[in-house]
Amino acid sequence: MHEALAEAHAAVGASDDVPVGAVLLDRDGVVVGVGRNERELRHDPTAHAEVMAIRDAAERRGDWHLTDTTLVVTLEPCVMCAGAILAARIPRVVFGAWDDKAGAAGSIYDVLRDRRLNHRVEVFAGIEADACAALLRDFFSTR
Secondary structure: OHHHHHHHHHHHHOOOOOOOOEEEEEOOOOEEEEEOHHHHOOOOOOOOHHHHHHHHHHHHOOOOOOOOOEHHHOOOOHHHHHHHHHHOOOOOOEEEEEEOOOOOOOOOOOOOHHOOOOOOEEEEOOOOHHHHHHHHHHHHOOO
């Protein structure tokens, strides 16, 4: 989670994007993809931290099947990101802060564990939640 938090901090410094960071780890804990929010930087509404990390890992590996990975992200994934996680066949997601406005991993929706879908994800929530939430609170308090 510390690497994901570093990516979140970089999002603010690079382009004043909302501070969300993500890393994708292989089964040995080696980072295979990194991402941070880059919507402002890229003028791209899909440039969320999770999507950027998934794109990075798929490009590095030359394969979109990320079946042996764990996604670590500072904020609960939204519906779009949950769809990308499912499409990439990522089996595990670890996140920090809950998103009570757009969360899709257990707060508002539970897309990642919906039994009607062809893939389900193991979810671990609340890891370093205070640090992740504080970063977001601090960012929005100045706006």
